[in-house]
Amino acid sequence: xxxxxxIAFAIAAFGVLAFAADNTLGTWxxxxxxxxxxxxxxxxxxxxxxxxxxxxxxxxxxxxEREDKSKIDVSYxxxxxxxxxxxxxxxxxxxxxxxxxxxxxxxxxxxxxxGGTYKATGRFxxxxxxxxxxxxxxxxxxxxxxxxxxxxxxxx
Numbered sequence: 001x002x003x004x005x006x007i008a009f010a011i012a013a014f015g016v017l018a019f020a021a022d023n024t025l026g027t028w029x030x031x032x033x034x035x036x037x038x039x040x041x042x043x044x045x046x047x048x049x050x051x052x053x054x055x056x057x058x059x060x061x062x063x064x065e066r067e068d069k070s071k072i073d074v075s076y077x078x079x080x081x082x083x084x085x086x087x088x089x090x091x092x093x094x095x096x097x098x099x100x101x102x103x104x105x106x107x108x109x110x111x112x113x114x115g116g117t118y119k120a121t122g123r124f125x126x127x128x129x130x131x132x133x134x135x136x137x138x139x140x141x142x143x144x145x146x147x148x149x150x151x152x153x154x155x156x
Contacts, residue, residue, distance in 0.1 A: 021104035023126045028153035038147035042066040
């Protein structure tokens with residue numbers, strides 16, 4: 001009986017640890033040379049993203065600048081439950097995001113602009129032993145035209 005309980009407890013503990021794994025956490029710096037901005041959007045020349053665990057959620061802050069010198073200064077706190085949260089700050093074409101975790105290396109999201117036509121999906125994948133992340137975005141921009149973009153980040 002004790003052995004069965006120990007095994008059950010060990011399996012449950014492993015499941016919790018596996019679920020809690022999130023290799024997307026940390027500080028990520030955009031690699032502009034490897035990034036392909038969506039057509040019609042001023043390319044981002046610098047961007048640092050910090051993703052940190054806050055209780056049972058993740059806080060994301062992003063600070064940077066576009067080629068046209070406009071600033072990016074945004075943040076949001078989200079659970080990986082696919083529920084929409086507001087994005088505060090400026091410099092992005094969307095103001096809500098909903099995030100899900102596919103596995104410890106992959107997040108998917110849906111981004112929208114309330115009252116606008118912008119809607120996109122994103123896929124953030126950590127690779128290269130946790131040293132690189134690639135964000136692929138596809139959607140419809142503010143003018144209603146389809147777009148795709150690929151951003152590459154290096155772990156700091």
